[in-house]
Amino acid sequence: MLKQEVLQELATIVGRDNIATERQDLLCYSYDATQMEFLPDAVVHPANTEEVAAIMRLANSAGFPVFPRGAGSGFSGGALPKTGGIVLVTTRMNRILRIDTENLIAEVEPGVVTEQFQQEVEKLGLFYPPDPASLKFSTLGGNVAENAGGPRAVKYGCTKDFVMGLEVVLPTGAIIRTGGETYKGVVGYDMTKLLCGSEGTLGIITKIVFKLLPYPDAKKTMLTIFDSIDGAAKAVSSIIGGKIIPTTLEFMDYATLQCVDRRFNLGIPSEGRAVLLIEVDGDRDLIEKQASQIHDIIRPLGLVQFRAAKDKAESEQLWQVRRLVSPSLRDVNPDKFNEDIVVPRSRVPDVIRRIEAIRQRHDIPIVNFGHAGDGNIHVNIMVDKKIAGMEEKAHQAIREVFQAALELGGTMSGEHGVGLSKAPFIELELTPDQIAAMKAIKQALDPNNILNPGKMFPW
Amino acid sequence: MLKQEVLQELATIVGRDNIATERQDLLCYSYDATQMEFLPDAVVHPANTEEVAAIMRLANSAGFPVFPRGAGSGFSGGALPKTGGIVLVTTRMNRILRIDTENLIAEVEPGVVTEQFQQEVEKLGLFYPPDPASLKFSTLGGNVAENAGGPRAVKYGCTKDFVMGLEVVLPTGAIIRTGGETYKGVVGYDMTKLLCGSEGTLGIITKIVFKLLPYPDAKKTMLTIFDSIDGAAKAVSSIIGGKIIPTTLEFMDYATLQCVDRRFNLGIPSEGRAVLLIEVDGDRDLIEKQASQIHDIIRPLGLVQFRAAKDKAESEQLWQVRRLVSPSLRDVNPDKFNEDIVVPRSRVPDVIRRIEAIRQRHDIPIVNFGHAGDGNIHVNIMVDKKIAGMEEKAHQAIREVFQAALELGGTMSGEHGVGLSKAPFIELELTPDQIAAMKAIKQALDPNNILNPGKMFPW
Structure with a gap:
């Protein structure tokens, strides 16, 4: 629980209308596209970078965790306030700041909805290819934090491939720019790509510079x-x-x-x-x-x-x-676990055969579809939670699906990320040395473990 | 100076034929494509990942710096042993391990020469686009460490855009894999892109998985x-x-x-x-x-x-x-400083005009050419070092060229990197908070500051 003084200070930062602590408001920010739920202590809606920075400075001095959130459409619980604390919602920061038709660049705030951005650039004959299935409601900040993919990735790449630069509030509250507005740039470490796909654990994205393409003929x-x-x-x-x-x-x-x-x-x-x-x-x-x-x-x-x-x-x-x-899938069973493994393109038939064996072994419906061009298969394990034992069976099947993908030279996730839902499995994919190196980076940038704690790695 | 026992241990790791301490041998590894020179205490030529890891463990326990080096064709002094210690040369690790024509992937060791790799994949109808000017002698490990560019970057991107995964010996001696062999993958932080362009300060690259394309018609x-x-x-x-x-x-x-x-x-x-x-x-x-x-x-x-x-x-x-x-340039003056600024494409005429004013102000020949498609201009300041005061004039002109690029929304370097030669200027481009974040990452991964110390940031 946050102290009254802390809530007071938060209200001073974002304004009284932009902080919520009533249970019915908190509930709205307690879930995402997974089936998990965690109630925050408060929800804040900052309007700009300076407010985000002030919140992070307060969080460090008062010692409460901060969970950044866009539209909450994530499939891995990345935005869920696992340990209580505050949810920081970026949807008020939703302006397209500029579209530069000469240099094919756009700068946006993180709360812009993906499809809206696509439509705006298309009006100018330009093209922003990343097309996650959630594009009608997901925000660009969330897309960057999760490195969202989509069907067009086989030709054009994922969100990360279009991010040229960021403005980021670091966990300590410092505001930095990363990358730039040029197609080449090798001064310093590539903080931009490090932030992309870091699932809101290394910084809060407050501005994004995107690269655009001419719209195809x-x-x-x-x-x-x-x-x-x-x-x-x-x-x-x-x-x-x-x-x-x-x-x-x-x-x-x-x-x-x-x-x-x-x-x-x-x-x-x-x-x-x-x-x-x-x-x-x-x-x-x-x-x-x-x-x-x-x-x-x-x-x-x-x-x-x-x-x-x-x-x-x-x-x-x-x-x-x-x-x-x-x-159509709901006809099979009302609930599903939607995993998004990837294997090298040539191993798609192998992984489908292995999943068929898993399906038979556990007697549980599994349907597969997805992006064959990059070997990214959405494995849907269809369950009826009302049937006793079916959910446990599904979890065992999921573990075996991950193992199959990894044995074939693949990964557990091509688009959804680790967040909370794959954190228990991360040691299947990453070695202790890999995890130690990533944790060292997290600790270096977030010494008080304030930003999105408990995500991705087993802490 | 390294102690005799340390040299003994190094010889045990790499074999007596693969360590050099004689002055004439050390001289060969004291310079690169810049005009700087620093003599190492010893030069070692490891044959494989395990030897590299053993060297790094020894370096941490005995406390000497390690400077990784490929062909030494870099333009910013990234491979130079500024503080003495050992130069670790990767050119014995020069095998193309496999070219997978079905998944369009290749795995190589870092010492493979860029052009040789291009020729081998082209024999199979495949295409590795990055084409730094040094490709006839530069190594792929160096290309990745510096994120080498080239003329084709405007369409295809730089080296980083083709790196799918790495095997890296971290500064502590731990061996990790980063990334993978799939086009998508969002499990954990993007250590691959962080290592690309980190100029040999965060890890020693021992294997590279490249993405390839079909060779254009x-x-x-x-x-x-x-x-x-x-x-x-x-x-x-x-x-x-x-x-x-x-x-x-x-x-x-x-x-x-x-x-x-x-x-x-x-x-x-x-x-x-x-x-x-x-x-x-x-x-x-x-x-x-x-x-x-x-x-x-x-x-x-x-x-x-x-x-x-x-x-x-x-x-x-x-x-x-x-x-x-x-x-042709040598006809103007025997020596040159070759800088590689970048500006947004539309600002190329502006930056050329500013450079013209700098040229006139300092009365020093400057010729510009380069990659207009991505705004990457090679600014060549032509000097005759035998003329008193000309070198100092050139350094002042370089600082003004960097300032012009930065004021126009650009960067000091699109291809060459910071290394030693741009380290004195890095505070023109990066803020103290940006530098602090990057240093925190360096310290997290290299707590004893063993790997390529003194590069990039003002320490």
């Missing part, structure tokens, strides 16, 4: 169905080996396909075992040529259906198959 | 000459605004042009004030289309010559203009 969507997982996986490496790097290479396995087809009756051929939704973008002539090259490349790989969209409306129709996945 | 080179710097600069932003991102956009100013033409008589039109050497790569049809689009875009910008290469031989001829720059 055109795009072309193809829905392709294969008679085996191996065919679909081989298609991925053959397309890239054919010097074509698609914007997206979205994958759905047989279980996913069945779910979607059962509910929405999309007319998927009965011999279909795996779907690849492929999109290319760029020069109008080139993408037509690439679509026909892709068809030639994948034809011998057990292709049972190939549909290429002729226009935007047809493209939307093909994307429906992918978008209907989430609503 | 074709390329097209264009030599374009403008009647003003502003025209050339406007050309850069107009081409990129026209949705074409060239592989290279190399720039030469009037002084450079005069040097080259005076010596090699290339028939450059008398009204020519700036050159852009433009190259596009990719699909064969697309690049022809892009070349003609580029011609249309830049025609109204004071274009006085446009030559497009029809084949590889003609392309080589156009590149000659760029390659002859270095040999």
Whole structure:
């Protein structure tokens, strides 16, 4: 519990209207997209960098933990106030400060919603590619803190690849700029990339300088169905080996396909075992040529259906198959654990086979879909929490899925992060020396362990 | 001076043939591409990671500094043994361990020469884009430690953008892996990017996992000459605004042009004030289309010559203009200070004008060329050290050039790094809080200040 004087000081910093301590308000900031809940002692909504810095200085002197939060759409509990203390919400800092069309740079505050930013830059003919599934509500600050990915990462990279510089309030309250506004820069350590994906444990992001691209001329969507997982996986490496790097290479396995087809009756051929939704973008002539090259490349790989969209409306129709996945899954079981392992591209069939064995061993429904282009598979373990023992079974299955990914040279998480939900598993992936080096950095920047404590590492 | 027992232990670790203490041997490792010289107490050539780790453990217990070194081609003194101690040379660790054509990944030891690696991957139809000017002799470990750039960075990025993972011996002697072999991965802090560009101060790189690309289908080179710097600069932003991102956009100013033409008589039109050497790569049809689009875009910008290469031989001829720059410069003055400032692309004309004013103020020859696509200008201050006072004048001019770059939103260095040569200037660019945060990280990972001490920050 925070002392009355501390609450008083917080109110002085952010203004009385921007601090909440009533239970009904606290509840709103006690959960995220995971199924965990922790109640904070107070929620503050600072308006600017100076207020954030003042909060951090107070937190160090009074000794309470601070949990930064954007929209709370995270899948790993990164924004949850595990140890009480305050939740610091960045959504009032939501201005797009400038879009520089000459240097293809934008500067924003952390509370800007991802999709809104995309729309604003697109109005100027520019392109911000990162497209996490949460983009309609997630904030850019959260995207940077978690290094959000998305389907387009195979061609364009993740959020981190578009961050040129940051303004950050360090755990001690010091305000620093990292990186810059130039495409090259090698003066000092790369604090920018260190902060990206640090899950709000090393600093609070208060401004972001993004790199932008010219908006692509055109795009072309193809829905392709294969008679085996191996065919679909081989298609991925053959397309890239054919010097074509698609914007997206979205994958759905047989279980996913069945779910979607059962509910929405999309007319998927009965011999279909795996779907690849492929999109290319760029020069109008080139993408037509690439679509026909892709068809030639994948034809011998057990292709049972190939549909290429002729226009935007047809493209939307093909994307429906992918978008209907989430609503269909609930038919299987009401609850799910959504993990996001990654394996080297060529190991996708192996990992899918191992997950199939895990599914059979535990007799628990698992459906897999995701970003085949970069080997990032969303493994959805479908549970009904009302059935006794099913949740425990799911946790055991998750551990085995992580082990499978790691044994195949992969990682436990490509997009969601560690936060609270994967912290118990981190020693599967990182060695004691790796963890010690990361902890040393955390301790160096946050000597009082004020910022987002208890996340990522086993402390 | 190292004690006899310490030298004995070092010899036991690396073998008697792989340690040198004779003055003539030490001299070979006392300099790099700067004009500084520091004699080490000993030079060791470890063969593998375990030997590197054993050296670091010994260095911590016996208390001597270690300076890692690849080919010693650095431009900022990063490999120089400023405080004595040992130079640790990585050139015996020079194997390409594997090239995975399916996942487009390669794993190498740090001592592999950059160009040799490029040639090996090209044999397999793959592409490693980073192309520092030193690529014929620089090593990949050095490239990663300095985050080497090059002309192709405007399209493809710098060395860091191709590093997926590392094996590193930390200053304490612990061996860790960072990153991985997947395109996505968000478990733990991004130690990989932190190590890239850390100039050998945070760890010794013993293995590198690189991301590769398919080798581009074709390329097209264009030599374009403008009647003003502003025209050339406007050309850069107009081409990129026209949705074409060239592989290279190399720039030469009037002084450079005069040097080259005076010596090699290339028939450059008398009204020519700036050159852009433009190259596009990719699909064969697309690049022809892009070349003609580029011609249309830049025609109204004071274009006085446009030559497009029809084949590889003609392309080589156009590149000659760029390659002859270095040999021509010596005609001006025998010695030069080669700085590599960066400004946002749109500020290139401004910075060139400011440098012109600095040149006039100090009456010292300065020629500028470099990578206009990312605003990275190589500023060459030409001096004759035999002329009394000229070197001091040059140092003052360098400080003013750095100030100009910083005032225009840029950085002191895009490729060369800080090392020793820019350490005296680092407080022009970084604030005390930025430096404190970076030093805290260095101290956390290197508590005894063993690894490459005295570099980068004012200690």
